Amino acid sequence: MNGAEKLLETLVTNGVEVCFSNPGTSEMQLVSAIGNNEGMRAILCLFEGVVSGAADGYARMSGKPALTLLHVGSGFSNSMANLHNAKRAHTAVINVVGDHATYHLEYDAPLTSDVPAHALICSDWVKVSESADDLAYSGAEAVQNSLEGAGRIATLIAPANHAWEDASQPVQSLPLPTRQAATKPSIDEAVKALSDGKPTALLLGAAALREESLAVAGRIAKATGARVLCETFAARLQRGAGRYAPERLQYFSEQASEQLAGLEQLILVGAQAPVSFFAYPGKESWLVPEGCEVLELADVHQDIIAAMEAVAGHLDATEEAEVTAAAPPFPPPAGLLTPVAIGQSLTLLMPEDAVVSDEAATCGLGIFPATENARRHDWLMLTGGAIGQGLPLSLGAAVACPDRKIIALQADGSAMYTVQALWSMARENTDVTVVIMNNRSYAILNIELARVGAGQPTPKTLSMLDLSRPDIDWVAISEGMGVPATRAETAEEFHAQFSDAMASRGPRLIEAMVVQQMQ
Numbered sequence: 001m002n003g004a005e006k007l008l009e010t011l012v013t014n015g016v017e018v019c020f021s022n023p024g025t026s027e028m029q030l031v032s033a034i035g036n037n038e039g040m041r042a043i044l045c046l047f048e049g050v051v052s053g054a055a056d057g058y059a060r061m062s063g064k065p066a067l068t069l070l071h072v073g074s075g076f077s078n079s080m081a082n083l084h085n086a087k088r089a090h091t092a093v094i095n096v097v098g099d100h101a102t103y104h105l106e107y108d109a110p111l112t113s114d115v116p117a118h119a120l121i122c123s124d125w126v127k128v129s130e131s132a133d134d135l136a137y138s139g140a141e142a143v144q145n146s147l148e149g150a151g152r153i154a155t156l157i158a159p160a161n162h163a164w165e166d167a168s169q170p171v172q173s174l175p176l177p178t179r180q181a182a183t184k185p186s187i188d189e190a191v192k193a194l195s196d197g198k199p200t201a202l203l204l205g206a207a208a209l210r211e212e213s214l215a216v217a218g219r220i221a222k223a224t225g226a227r228v229l230c231e232t233f234a235a236r237l238q239r240g241a242g243r244y245a246p247e248r249l250q251y252f253s254e255q256a257s258e259q260l261a262g263l264e265q266l267i268l269v270g271a272q273a274p275v276s277f278f279a280y281p282g283k284e285s286w287l288v289p290e291g292c293e294v295l296e297l298a299d300v301h302q303d304i305i306a307a308m309e310a311v312a313g314h315l316d317a318t319e320e321a322e323v324t325a326a327a328p329p330f331p332p333p334a335g336l337l338t339p340v341a342i343g344q345s346l347t348l349l350m351p352e353d354a355v356v357s358d359e360a361a362t363c364g365l366g367i368f369p370a371t372e373n374a375r376r377h378d379w380l381m382l383t384g385g386a387i388g389q390g391l392p393l394s395l396g397a398a399v400a401c402p403d404r405k406i407i408a409l410q411a412d413g414s415a416m417y418t419v420q421a422l423w424s425m426a427r428e429n430t431d432v433t434v435v436i437m438n439n440r441s442y443a444i445l446n447i448e449l450a451r452v453g454a455g456q457p458t459p460k461t462l463s464m465l466d467l468s469r470p471d472i473d474w475v476a477i478s479e480g481m482g483v484p485a486t487r488a489e490t491a492e493e494f495h496a497q498f499s500d501a502m503a504s505r506g507p508r509l510i511e512a513m514v515v516q517q518m519q
Helices: 003-013 025-035 048-062 072-088 102-107 115-122 132-146 160-164 184-195 211-224 253-260 304-314 339-349 361-370 390-400 412-418 421-427 443-451 459-463 474-480 491-502
Strands: 018-021 041-044 066-071 093-099 125-128 153-159 200-204 227-230 237-239 265-269 293-298 354-359 377-381 406-411 432-438 485-488 508-513
Touching (some): 003 025, 003 132, 003 153, 003 160, 018 025, 018 390, 025 093, 025 160, 041 421, 048 093, 048 377, 048 412, 048 421, 066 072, 072 153, 093 115, 093 160, 102 160, 115 125, 115 153, 125 132, 132 153, 153 160, 184 211, 184 265, 184 293, 184 304, 200 211, 211 304, 265 304, 293 304, 339 361, 354 361, 354 390, 361 406, 390 412, 390 421, 432 474, 474 508
Parallel strands (some): 018 041, 018 066, 066 093, 093 153, 125 153, 200 227, 200 265, 354 377, 354 406, 406 432, 432 508, 485 508
Antiparallel strands (some): 237 377
16 A cells, blocks of 8 residues: 555545645655545545635534645745635634655755645644654644644645555554633633723634523623624634524624624624724724723633533523524515625525625625624635635535535625636535626725725726726636526516526526625
């Protein structure tokens, strides 16, 4: 058995089941090993940014590490934007990156680069295998490291000769890490803050945004009068009818500052203290009100639910808080196809336990609140701000949850970054409904142009934010990738097309010609 075959056997033995790949020559032994291992599903993606984004979506929804197979430094570089998002989401991803044979590196062939340096930019753990036997053992180490805390990016670099040389050591299984508990002082400080009568809020992130943790947060709020906030961009927020709903922290810094005004204590639970997404002239970067004390109950890698239960126990917080009510019957939206109208159609038509990948950008400002009373669902967000995540994320979520309806709310500009995901959706027959928010503009950048005080825009300036001339035909693009597509120009047309998509299986794209109404 060669090193590649032993590595694959090791990964499968350690619970890794899916590989999203875009391989090259250096990975041919690994490709062969995957092809001969019945325990590993192989999904080809046509761009490395789709590979990494799909791995992120799969791991967010399955709770298992996803495997990527990438080609040398240049291929890894193409994956880095969505690995950045995955790292911000604290997702468990294992990258296997092929490299030149060790003895070939000295010749500086055209694809030679410093692969470890590339990997270190967006990985929590990086290792170059030392031999064929070490390659297999390093696979077990990668699994172990990827599952540290909430999840980490582990990158294993596999020189080509280590993949084809013989490996004789047995397959290794390493113990899986466990979550560390929050410290007693942090629990005691949180209990004290929640008991002193000062205006206080919990700011939730990561695992604190799952249904069980949200219910505990609601009990704490009921017992103490504290507010419950959630981070602006959550990796996975469980929401909808029957679940406790936190306040989402606003994106724009002025609105967030107003939302936080008056707080004297802010308790972090799996979240970072709020800061402005960007710097703006004359505006604060640190959004915590002056004089507000910031405490941390548990960081993202600790046992969040246990920490919250401990606090609730000390506070005798046993009474359940009010949960989100189901939307009462209301007529389908009519007229202009606005983001709110789209949200209303989602509320009426989304099935129970749908998964929404939200990269709707400015349109999301209307869709998110409009779906608060929809049937229970999971909402996946753009955690790191690197656009081009939405389509691959929905692909990975569909692979992880084949029995759940996946909905990708996708801005048109950022969809072009990873449009190749549509092809993989069709090839794998995933149950994804893509809704392209076509306003033919980088609309968020038009807003930001004014906010940063960059001066009066000229026609040339605005042309750099405009997506017309020529108009992008999403129906043609989608059908060319093998995904059936339709175009909706009114709220009635969208509602009918989305209803049909929810009633059928398989990939589908709706090009929504959105009328943008600023919030």
